[in-house]
Amino acid sequence: MIEASSLTVSIGHKLILSGVDFAARPGEVTAVVGPNGSGKSTLIKALSGDLPYGGSITLNGRELSSMRPAEAAALRAVLPQAASLSFPYTVREVVRLGILGGHSGTLPHQEQSLPERALARVDLAGFAGRYYQELSGGEQQRVQLARVLCQVWKPVLDGQPRYLLLDEPVSSLDIKHQLLVMRIARAFAEEGGGVVAVLHDLNLMAACADRAVVMKNGRAVAAGTPADVMRNGLLSDVFDCALKVGVVPQGATPFVLPQTAEE
Amino acid sequence: MLSARTILFRRLEAVPEGDRSARARLALLVLAAMLVVVASLSVATGASDASLTAVVKWWLGLVPEDTLSQRDRIVIQEIRLPRTALGILVGAALAVSGALMQGLFRNPLADPGIVGVSAGAGLGAIAVIVLGGTVLGPVVSLFGIYALPLAAFSGGLATTLLLYRVATRRGQTSIATMLLAGIALAALSGALSGILVYLADDRQLRDLTFWALGSLGGATWTKILAAGPVIALAFVATPLLARGLDALALGEASARHLGVPVQRLKAAAILSVAAATGASVAVSGGIGFIGIVVPHLLRLIIGPDHRFLLPASALLGASLLLLADSVSRTIVPPAELPIGIVTAVFGAPFFLWVLLRRRGILDL
Numbered sequence: 001m002i003e004a005s006s007l008t009v010s011i012g013h014k015l016i017l018s019g020v021d022f023a024a025r026p027g028e029v030t031a032v033v034g035p036n037g038s039g040k041s042t043l044i045k046a047l048s049g050d051l052p053y054g055g056s057i058t059l060n061g062r063e064l065s066s067m068r069p070a071e072a073a074a075l076r077a078v079l080p081q082a083a084s085l086s087f088p089y090t091v092r093e094v095v096r097l098g099i100l101g102g103h104s105g106t107l108p109h110q111e112q113s114l115p116e117r118a119l120a121r122v123d124l125a126g127f128a129g130r131y132y133q134e135l136s137g138g139e140q141q142r143v144q145l146a147r148v149l150c151q152v153w154k155p156v157l158d159g160q161p162r163y164l165l166l167d168e169p170v171s172s173l174d175i176k177h178q179l180l181v182m183r184i185a186r187a188f189a190e191e192g193g194g195v196v197a198v199l200h201d202l203n204l205m206a207a208c209a210d211r212a213v214v215m216k217n218g219r220a221v222a223a224g225t226p227a228d229v230m231r232n233g234l235l236s237d238v239f240d241c242a243l244k245v246g247v248v249p250q251g252a253t254p255f256v257l258p259q260t261a262e263e
Numbered sequence: 264m265l266s267a268r269t270i271l272f273r274r275l276e277a278v279p280e281g282d283r284s285a286r287a288r289l290a291l292l293v294l295a296a297m298l299v300v301v302a303s304l305s306v307a308t309g310a311s312d313a314s315l316t317a318v319v320k321w322w323l324g325l326v327p328e329d330t331l332s333q334r335d336r337i338v339i340q341e342i343r344l345p346r347t348a349l350g351i352l353v354g355a356a357l358a359v360s361g362a363l364m365q366g367l368f369r370n371p372l373a374d375p376g377i378v379g380v381s382a383g384a385g386l387g388a389i390a391v392i393v394l395g396g397t398v399l400g401p402v403v404s405l406f407g408i409y410a411l412p413l414a415a416f417s418g419g420l421a422t423t424l425l426l427y428r429v430a431t432r433r434g435q436t437s438i439a440t441m442l443l444a445g446i447a448l449a450a451l452s453g454a455l456s457g458i459l460v461y462l463a464d465d466r467q468l469r470d471l472t473f474w475a476l477g478s479l480g481g482a483t484w485t486k487i488l489a490a491g492p493v494i495a496l497a498f499v500a501t502p503l504l505a506r507g508l509d510a511l512a513l514g515e516a517s518a519r520h521l522g523v524p525v526q527r528l529k530a531a532a533i534l535s536v537a538a539a540t541g542a543s544v545a546v547s548g549g550i551g552f553i554g555i556v557v558p559h560l561l562r563l564i565i566g567p568d569h570r571f572l573l574p575a576s577a578l579l580g581a582s583l584l585l586l587a588d589s590v591s592r593t594i595v596p597p598a599e600l601p602i603g604i605v606t607a608v609f610g611a612p613f614f615l616w617v618l619l620r621r622r623g624i625l626d627l
Binding site: 045048049050068069070071072073074076077078080083085086087088089090091092093094096097098100101103112113115116126128129130151 | 279280281282283369370371506509510512513514516517519520521522523524525562566567568
């Protein structure tokens with residue numbers, strides 16, 4: 001489990017997160033939602049070990065700040081929002097960096113073909129020989145996802161559940177690949193790993209997440225199942241515009257239409 | 264029976280698309296062979312007519328002891344061999360420093376020349392040349408012939424450490440601050456060097472001019488013994504840095520997420536660069552463009568994977584510097600052109616060409 005309690009992060013003199021309690025369990029996709037500037041990305045960065053923090057963050061029970069980079073890398077992989085490369089690496093060379101730490105969990109002879117398998121998984125089979133810089137933004141994002149998947153290919157290793165931390169994983173993807181990425185996240189959770197994903201699309205959250213944490217002004221203002229947080233009052237308050245949650249007739253998945261917003 | 268050709272092609276077929284490591288291994292072999300050829304030519308070339316075949320036969324004991332004249336033996340052993348050895352050392356050091364620094368700064372234009380390390384090393388050396396008879400007299404009498412290399416190394420290291428202090432805050436090194444601080448430090452070193460040059464007398468000025476443009480001319484076994492171990496230390500560190508530098512291409516945060524101890528990696532890379540640059544500036548002066556052209560060229564051929572880029576840079580840097588030295592020795596006989604002029608004349612246009620061709624993909 002990834003657990004944060006009374007988490008406080010300041011950048012310069014500005015308090016970005018104040019007293020956030022957060023938990024992401026193995027076997028679940030935990031979505032982080034909230035308006036721009038609410039602290040979602042800062043939360044992911046803190047959970048990734050990128051920022052000094054107050055309070056505590058534990059990864060499978062161990063305090064994050066006491067872990068060496070290699071120890072943390074064996075337990076979690078982080079998908080950045082966007083990554084530009086300074087040198088002309090091929091797609092395969094980028095994906096292969098995921099195996100760097102040697103904790104993919106596959107056997108050595110399988111590791112050879114892991115980049116190809118990961119690329120096929122993100123619908124980029126045949127892209128291995130292309131230059132990363134020549135790809136579109138959405139393709140680059142999926143290459144990065146393939147790299148991240150290689151790092152923690154087996155969701156559970158040596159009895160320890162492992163985690164994917166995804167910062168806006170679908171931000172530059174078309175709808176087919178948005179759904180593909182969310183299916184990959186779901187599969188990772190179903191095999192025993194944990195997923196934390198910052199999402200902007202509330203409907204995607206409602207359809208794919210097991211739990212959601214709602215952020216506003218650097219605090220976690222609500223947490224629960226998607227149905228728990230998809231409430232008119234809560235969403236209207238958090239996003240500062242009047243929204244009405246609906247439910248599709250044939251199912252229980254709640255949705256919200258942007259057209260319902262009132263001026 | 265399988266011919267070597269069949270085996271080679273089978274292996275190439277098995278290589279997955281986008282995996283350039285087989286090509287890189289082949290390139291390393293070719294570059295190593297090229298260095299052997301170039302080094303042999305370098306030993307055979309010069310104002311004296313001692314030929315390579317005669318020398319090799321004499322070494323192997325195939326011809327009587329007195330085939331080579333006493334003069335030719337001295338030319339080979341005390342002038343050409345140390346010069347070739349120094350060329351290999353310095354060429355490899357310059358190219359590897361460039362590749363390390365570009366990896367560290369995630370910028371294909373970074374070079375010890377750019378962030379002021381060479382300028383700092385140069386200031387140390389110039390101080391010893393100009394003030395050696397007066398203020399720095401005690402230093403020179405204490406260290407003797409080692410005073411110059413030591414001063415250059417100290418200047419390079421001091422610049423690097425200062426740079427690191429300025430650019431590092433709360434354990435995080437900002438690449439942008441480091442580049443900008445490097446430009447400022449290079450300007451400062453340049454200005455202080457300028458003041459020293461103003462103070463220099465005529466004889467010192469000639470020394471300074473030759474040294475500032477770079478030359479392998481004064482190569483001696485003593486110089487190699489002084490600079491060799493320092494440069495070798497930097498080489499020993501590079502295999503340990505290679506994977507970390509590849510990860511660093513994704514950015515510092517992503518490298519750390521992959522398990523790379525980023526701060527330690529950066530410190531080790533900086534020390535290696537300072538050591539290799541300081542030592543080479545001390546023994547050969549300011550030789551430009553090797554550190555920027557060699558890694559560029561290699562990235563086009565074998566890709567940016569540092570496991571192959573770093574050793575390949577060492578091999579190609581050594582070969583190119585020896586070639587440039589052969590040109591500088593033979594183009595205006597019996598005089599000698601400073602090698603820095605040769606590397607700049609060939610290096611600068613080449614570098615511009617690379618920039619124009621690759622600016623799209625490098626996103627400069």
